[in-house]
Amino acid sequence: MTSAPSVLVVLPSLVAGFLACLGLIVAIGAQNAFVLRQGIRREHVAAVVVLCTAGDLVLVTAGIAGLGPLVASRPAALTAARWFGAAFLAYLAVAAVRRARRPERLDPAGTASGTERASRRAVVLTCLALTFLNPHVYLDTVVLLGSLAHQQAAAWAFGAGAVLASTAWFTALGFGATRLAPLFARPRAWQVLDLAVAAVMAALAVTLVVA
Incomplete structure (x- = not known):
């Protein structure tokens, strides 16, 4: 009968997993831009945070369970996803530019006629x-984190x-964005945000195509 891993084994793996994942997700990207915008709008924030966290849970679990090598060995699937x-990112970029042409203002009650x-x-x-149409997610979360987990003394602690x-980041990003509400009461701030979102989405779309 095997004994449970000691704290001295589990804790370093837990911390390593936390830092590795944080290093991958704390960056300007399509998903983070979307979470930030929904947080500022105070619109279905809880659902977005739960979905993003649950998506990472599924992908990290799959990577540690052994899906990483399978994904890496299917270049055709990764190409199609790319x-x-x-x-999809190009579509979101165009939509953001269109929104920037008619900037809104923050309306917490959702009663302003210009806010849909x-x-x-x-x-x-x-x-x-x-979450799932970005092939970088599979490479980073499934392949990379899955491989790193099996280099630790406690792979599942790394995954945890x-x-x-992921939970801490998306919660802070989604619900912490409300602190920016006074700034986004001005239409110009929304225009700047949407143009920045459009630039991020377009750059990521180009990156996916030329990668």
């Missing part, structure tokens, strides 16, 4: 697409640390 992801709230279904589908980092 083109689908690039097309997105449906929960639309937000959920966009969040899922940004990674998911903990």
Whole structure:
């Protein structure tokens, strides 16, 4: 009968997983830009945070369970995901530019005539697409984190640390964005944000195509 791993074995792996995942997700990207925007709008924030965290949980678990080598050995699948992801990011970039042409203002009550709230279904589908149509997610989360986990003394503790980092980051990003609400009461701030989002989405789309 094997004994449970000691704290001295589990804790370093937990911390390593936390730092590794945080290093991968704390960057300007399509998913983070989307979470930030939803947080500022105070629109279905809890659903977005839960979906992003759950997505990382599924992908990290799959990577540690052994899906990483399988994904890496299927270049055709990664190529298809890359083109689908690039097309979707390009669509989001165009949509952001169109929004910037008619900047809104923050309306917490959702009563302003110029502010159109997105449906929960639309937000959920966009969040899922940004999570699972990006091939970099599979390479970073499934392949890289999966490989790193098996270099640790406690692979699943590493995975738990990674998911903990994901939970902390998306919660802070989504719900912490409300502190920016006074700034985004001005239409010009929304215009700048949407143009920045458009630039990020377009750059990532180009990166996916030329990679």
